[in-house]
Amino acid sequence: MSKLLRKPNKAEQELTVIHNVTTENSSLEYVEFKVVDLTPGAKYAEELDEKEVCIVAVTGRINVTDQEQTFRNLGTRESVFEQKPTDSVYISNNRSFEIEGVSKARVAICYSPSENQLPTKLIKASDIGIEHRGVQNNKRLVHNILPDSDPSANSLLVVEVFTESGNWSSYPPHKHDQDNLPYESFLEETYYHEMNPKQGFVFQRVYTDDRSIDETMTVEHGDVVIVPAGYHPVGVPDGYVSYYLNVMAGPKRTWKFHNDPDHEWILKSRQ
Ligand SMILES: O=C[C@H](O)[C@@H](O)[C@H](O)CC(=O)O
Numbered sequence: 417m418s419k420l421l422r423k424p425n426k427a428e429q430e431l432t433v434i435h436n437v438t439t440e441n442s443s444l445e446y447v448e449f450k451v452v453d454l455t456p457g458a459k460y461a462e463e464l465d466e467k468e469v470c471i472v473a474v475t476g477r478i479n480v481t482d483q484e485q486t487f488r489n490l491g492t493r494e495s496v497f498e499q500k501p502t503d504s505v506y507i508s509n510n511r512s513f514e515i516e517g518v519s520k521a522r523v524a525i526c527y528s529p530s531e532n533q534l535p536t537k538l539i540k541a542s543d544i545g546i547e548h549r550g551v552q553n554n555k556r557l558v559h560n561i562l563p564d565s566d567p568s569a570n571s572l573l574v575v576e577v578f579t580e581s582g583n584w585s586s587y588p589p590h591k592h593d594q595d596n597l598p599y600e601s602f603l604e605e606t607y608y609h610e611m612n613p614k615q616g617f618v619f620q621r622v623y624t625d626d627r628s629i630d631e632t633m634t635v636e637h638g639d640v641v642i643v644p645a646g647y648h649p650v651g652v653p654d655g656y657v658s659y660y661l662n663v664m665a666g667p668k669r670t671w672k673f674h675n676d677p678d679h680e681w682i683l684k685s686r687q
Pocket residue numbers: 549556575577584585586587592648662673
Protein backbone atom coordinates (compact mmCIF):
# COMPACT_ATOMS: atom_id res chain seq x y z
CA MET A 417 0.00 0.00 0.00
CA SER A 418 1.25 3.50 -0.82
CA LYS A 419 3.16 5.29 1.96
CA LEU A 420 0.93 8.31 1.18
CA LEU A 421 -2.28 6.42 2.07
CA ARG A 422 -3.46 5.94 5.70
CA LYS A 423 -6.34 3.62 6.66
CA PRO A 424 -8.61 4.54 9.62
CA ASN A 425 -8.37 2.87 13.03
CA LYS A 426 -11.77 1.15 13.33
CA ALA A 427 -11.77 0.34 17.06
CA GLU A 428 -14.77 1.79 18.91
CA GLN A 429 -14.17 3.23 22.40
CA GLU A 430 -15.35 6.34 24.25
CA LEU A 431 -12.41 8.15 22.65
CA THR A 432 -11.03 6.63 19.47
CA VAL A 433 -8.11 8.14 17.59
CA ILE A 434 -9.02 7.35 13.98
CA HIS A 435 -5.98 9.03 12.43
CA ASN A 436 -2.80 10.55 13.83
CA VAL A 437 -0.52 11.96 11.15
CA THR A 438 2.55 13.61 12.69
CA THR A 439 5.85 15.02 11.47
CA GLU A 440 7.46 12.04 13.20
CA ASN A 441 5.43 9.31 11.46
CA SER A 442 5.16 10.96 8.04
CA SER A 443 7.29 12.85 5.52
CA LEU A 444 5.56 16.11 6.50
CA GLU A 445 7.37 18.97 8.25
CA TYR A 446 4.52 21.47 8.74
CA VAL A 447 1.11 19.76 8.73
CA GLU A 448 -0.10 17.36 11.43
CA PHE A 449 -3.59 15.93 11.53
CA LYS A 450 -5.79 13.90 13.87
CA VAL A 451 -9.31 12.53 13.57
CA VAL A 452 -10.92 11.50 16.86
CA ASP A 453 -14.31 9.96 17.60
CA LEU A 454 -15.96 10.89 20.91
CA THR A 455 -19.00 9.38 22.60
CA PRO A 456 -21.18 11.71 24.72
CA GLY A 457 -19.15 12.89 27.73
CA ALA A 458 -15.85 11.55 26.40
CA LYS A 459 -13.01 14.10 26.39
CA TYR A 460 -9.82 14.68 24.40
CA ALA A 461 -7.33 17.21 25.80
CA GLU A 462 -3.92 18.45 24.65
CA GLU A 463 -1.25 21.01 25.56
CA LEU A 464 0.06 22.89 22.53
CA ASP A 465 3.67 23.98 22.27
CA GLU A 466 4.74 25.86 19.14
CA LYS A 467 1.67 24.74 17.18
CA GLU A 468 -1.74 26.15 16.35
CA VAL A 469 -4.85 24.09 15.74
CA CYS A 470 -8.16 24.29 13.99
CA ILE A 471 -10.67 21.96 15.68
CA VAL A 472 -13.40 21.04 13.17
CA ALA A 473 -16.71 19.50 14.29
CA VAL A 474 -16.87 17.15 11.32
CA THR A 475 -20.06 15.43 12.49
CA GLY A 476 -22.05 15.49 15.71
CA ARG A 477 -21.82 18.11 18.48
CA ILE A 478 -18.94 19.02 20.81
CA ASN A 479 -17.87 21.48 23.48
CA VAL A 480 -14.42 23.06 23.08
CA THR A 481 -12.47 25.03 25.69
CA ASP A 482 -9.04 26.64 25.68
CA GLN A 483 -9.31 26.93 29.51
CA GLU A 484 -10.21 30.63 29.13
CA GLN A 485 -13.23 30.43 26.80
CA THR A 486 -15.68 27.57 26.33
CA PHE A 487 -17.71 27.10 23.17
CA ARG A 488 -20.68 24.78 23.65
CA ASN A 489 -22.75 22.63 21.33
CA LEU A 490 -20.61 23.17 18.25
CA GLY A 491 -21.43 21.23 15.11
CA THR A 492 -24.25 21.43 12.57
CA ARG A 493 -24.54 18.06 10.94
CA GLU A 494 -24.84 14.30 11.53
CA SER A 495 -23.30 13.61 8.13
CA VAL A 496 -20.90 15.71 6.10
CA PHE A 497 -23.13 14.92 3.11
CA GLU A 498 -25.76 17.28 4.43
CA GLN A 499 -23.27 19.61 2.69
CA LYS A 500 -23.75 22.45 5.13
CA PRO A 501 -20.86 24.26 6.81
CA THR A 502 -19.94 23.27 10.35
CA ASP A 503 -18.39 25.02 13.34
CA SER A 504 -14.66 25.10 14.08
CA VAL A 505 -12.38 26.68 16.70
CA TYR A 506 -8.92 28.14 16.11
CA ILE A 507 -6.55 27.87 19.10
CA SER A 508 -3.01 29.25 18.96
CA ASN A 509 0.36 28.07 20.18
CA ASN A 510 1.25 27.55 23.86
CA ARG A 511 -2.38 27.13 24.86
CA SER A 512 -4.21 23.98 25.92
CA PHE A 513 -7.56 22.71 24.76
CA GLU A 514 -10.18 20.13 25.66
CA ILE A 515 -12.87 18.71 23.40
CA GLU A 516 -15.92 17.02 24.93
CA GLY A 517 -18.47 14.96 23.04
CA VAL A 518 -22.00 16.32 23.44
CA SER A 519 -23.33 13.75 21.02
CA LYS A 520 -21.46 10.96 19.20
CA ALA A 521 -18.99 13.12 17.30
CA ARG A 522 -16.13 12.94 14.81
CA VAL A 523 -13.60 15.75 15.20
CA ALA A 524 -10.71 16.79 12.96
CA ILE A 525 -7.75 18.44 14.70
CA CYS A 526 -5.60 20.29 12.19
CA TYR A 527 -2.11 21.42 13.31
CA SER A 528 0.66 23.62 11.93
CA PRO A 529 3.63 25.57 13.32
CA SER A 530 2.93 28.78 15.26
CA GLU A 531 5.13 31.03 17.40
CA ASN A 532 3.12 34.26 17.57
CA GLN A 533 0.17 33.49 19.90
CA LEU A 534 -3.06 34.76 18.35
CA PRO A 535 -6.54 35.02 19.91
CA THR A 536 -8.72 31.93 20.11
CA LYS A 537 -11.48 32.22 17.53
CA LEU A 538 -14.83 30.49 17.06
CA ILE A 539 -15.28 29.99 13.30
CA LYS A 540 -19.04 29.78 13.09
CA ALA A 541 -20.71 27.74 10.35
CA SER A 542 -22.67 30.85 9.40
CA ASP A 543 -19.40 32.72 8.73
CA ILE A 544 -17.91 30.12 6.39
CA GLY A 545 -17.22 31.30 2.84
CA ILE A 546 -18.92 29.02 0.29
CA GLU A 547 -17.58 28.64 -3.28
CA HIS A 548 -18.97 26.80 -6.30
CA ARG A 549 -15.84 26.08 -8.30
CA GLY A 550 -15.38 24.57 -11.75
CA VAL A 551 -17.57 23.80 -14.77
CA GLN A 552 -18.69 20.74 -16.72
CA ASN A 553 -17.08 17.68 -15.04
CA ASN A 554 -14.89 19.67 -12.66
CA LYS A 555 -17.63 21.07 -10.47
CA ARG A 556 -17.11 21.10 -6.71
CA LEU A 557 -18.48 22.86 -3.64
CA VAL A 558 -15.88 24.43 -1.34
CA HIS A 559 -16.29 25.53 2.29
CA ASN A 560 -13.42 27.85 3.18
CA ILE A 561 -13.01 27.15 6.92
CA LEU A 562 -9.64 28.89 7.42
CA PRO A 563 -8.54 30.39 4.07
CA ASP A 564 -5.42 32.50 3.53
CA SER A 565 -7.69 35.56 3.34
CA ASP A 566 -8.53 35.08 7.04
CA PRO A 567 -5.66 36.49 9.16
CA SER A 568 -6.69 34.54 12.29
CA ALA A 569 -3.89 31.95 11.96
CA ASN A 570 -0.12 32.02 11.49
CA SER A 571 0.42 29.13 9.09
CA LEU A 572 -2.72 26.96 9.01
CA LEU A 573 -5.15 26.65 6.09
CA VAL A 574 -8.29 24.46 6.32
CA VAL A 575 -10.89 23.84 3.62
CA GLU A 576 -13.51 21.15 2.88
CA VAL A 577 -14.58 20.13 -0.59
CA PHE A 578 -17.57 18.20 -1.97
CA THR A 579 -17.28 16.66 -5.44
CA GLU A 580 -20.36 15.21 -7.13
CA SER A 581 -20.68 11.92 -8.98
CA GLY A 582 -18.59 11.67 -12.12
CA ASN A 583 -16.68 14.88 -11.43
CA TRP A 584 -13.05 15.70 -10.66
CA SER A 585 -11.59 18.10 -8.11
CA SER A 586 -8.12 19.42 -7.44
CA TYR A 587 -8.30 19.27 -11.24
CA PRO A 588 -6.86 20.18 -13.71
CA PRO A 589 -3.99 18.89 -11.56
CA HIS A 590 -2.29 21.61 -9.53
CA LYS A 591 0.59 21.70 -7.08
CA HIS A 592 1.96 24.11 -4.45
CA ASP A 593 5.35 22.64 -3.58
CA GLN A 594 7.72 25.51 -4.41
CA ASP A 595 8.45 28.46 -2.09
CA ASN A 596 8.53 30.79 -5.07
CA LEU A 597 6.01 33.59 -4.59
CA PRO A 598 4.42 35.30 -6.42
CA TYR A 599 4.37 32.30 -8.82
CA GLU A 600 3.85 29.42 -6.38
CA SER A 601 3.76 28.77 -2.64
CA PHE A 602 5.02 25.74 -0.76
CA LEU A 603 2.19 24.12 1.19
CA GLU A 604 2.14 20.53 2.38
CA GLU A 605 -1.35 19.04 2.42
CA THR A 606 -3.45 16.26 3.90
CA TYR A 607 -6.78 14.96 2.60
CA TYR A 608 -9.28 13.32 4.94
CA HIS A 609 -11.79 11.54 2.67
CA GLU A 610 -15.39 10.39 3.11
CA MET A 611 -17.64 8.75 0.49
CA ASN A 612 -21.39 8.64 0.01
CA PRO A 613 -22.50 5.86 -0.08
CA LYS A 614 -19.77 4.60 2.24
CA GLN A 615 -18.70 1.66 0.09
CA GLY A 616 -17.54 4.09 -2.58
CA PHE A 617 -14.03 5.00 -3.54
CA VAL A 618 -12.20 7.76 -5.44
CA PHE A 619 -8.94 7.68 -7.33
CA GLN A 620 -6.31 10.14 -6.22
CA ARG A 621 -2.98 10.57 -7.93
CA VAL A 622 -0.06 12.34 -6.25
CA TYR A 623 2.77 13.02 -8.66
CA THR A 624 5.66 15.43 -9.24
CA ASP A 625 7.01 16.86 -12.47
CA ASP A 626 10.06 14.59 -12.25
CA ARG A 627 7.85 11.63 -11.25
CA SER A 628 10.01 11.05 -8.17
CA ILE A 629 6.57 10.78 -6.58
CA ASP A 630 3.89 9.12 -8.71
CA GLU A 631 1.27 7.26 -6.68
CA THR A 632 -2.25 6.54 -7.88
CA MET A 633 -4.39 5.38 -4.98
CA THR A 634 -7.81 3.87 -4.53
CA VAL A 635 -9.07 5.95 -1.63
CA GLU A 636 -11.93 4.71 0.55
CA HIS A 637 -14.22 6.14 3.21
CA GLY A 638 -12.21 7.48 6.16
CA ASP A 639 -8.83 7.31 4.45
CA VAL A 640 -6.20 10.04 4.67
CA VAL A 641 -3.90 10.92 1.79
CA ILE A 642 -0.65 12.76 2.50
CA VAL A 643 0.63 15.22 -0.11
CA PRO A 644 4.22 16.19 0.71
CA ALA A 645 4.66 17.61 -2.81
CA GLY A 646 3.26 17.36 -6.30
CA TYR A 647 0.00 17.46 -8.19
CA HIS A 648 -2.93 15.80 -6.41
CA PRO A 649 -6.09 15.36 -8.54
CA VAL A 650 -9.16 13.43 -7.33
CA GLY A 651 -11.57 11.57 -9.62
CA VAL A 652 -15.02 10.54 -8.38
CA PRO A 653 -16.71 7.55 -10.01
CA ASP A 654 -20.31 7.69 -11.23
CA GLY A 655 -22.85 7.17 -8.45
CA TYR A 656 -20.78 8.47 -5.55
CA VAL A 657 -20.24 11.84 -3.85
CA SER A 658 -16.80 12.66 -2.44
CA TYR A 659 -15.97 14.72 0.63
CA TYR A 660 -12.55 15.69 1.77
CA LEU A 661 -11.12 18.00 4.43
CA ASN A 662 -7.82 19.62 3.48
CA VAL A 663 -5.16 20.88 5.86
CA MET A 664 -2.35 22.92 4.33
CA ALA A 665 0.69 24.66 5.82
CA GLY A 666 4.18 25.74 4.81
CA PRO A 667 6.72 28.54 5.23
CA LYS A 668 4.28 31.23 4.02
CA ARG A 669 0.51 31.22 4.57
CA THR A 670 -0.44 31.82 0.96
CA TRP A 671 -2.30 29.41 -1.31
CA LYS A 672 -0.75 30.02 -4.73
CA PHE A 673 -0.90 26.90 -6.86
CA HIS A 674 0.62 26.01 -10.23
CA ASN A 675 -1.37 23.98 -12.78
CA ASP A 676 0.24 21.05 -14.58
CA PRO A 677 1.06 22.60 -17.98
CA ASP A 678 0.14 19.31 -19.69
CA HIS A 679 -3.48 19.77 -18.57
CA GLU A 680 -3.95 23.52 -18.17
CA TRP A 681 -5.40 23.63 -21.72
CA ILE A 682 -8.62 22.24 -20.20
CA LEU A 683 -9.18 25.51 -18.31
CA LYS A 684 -8.21 27.64 -21.31
CA SER A 685 -10.52 25.67 -23.61
CA ARG A 686 -13.43 26.69 -21.42
CA GLN A 687 -12.78 30.41 -21.19
O1 LIG B 1 -4.81 22.83 -2.94
C1 LIG B 1 -5.94 22.66 -2.40
C2 LIG B 1 -6.59 21.33 -2.53
O2 LIG B 1 -6.01 20.64 -3.59
C3 LIG B 1 -8.10 21.37 -2.68
O3 LIG B 1 -8.66 22.19 -1.66
C4 LIG B 1 -8.53 21.87 -4.07
O4 LIG B 1 -8.17 23.22 -4.24
C5 LIG B 1 -10.02 21.71 -4.21
C6 LIG B 1 -10.47 22.16 -5.58
O5 LIG B 1 -10.35 23.37 -5.90
O6 LIG B 1 -10.87 21.28 -6.38
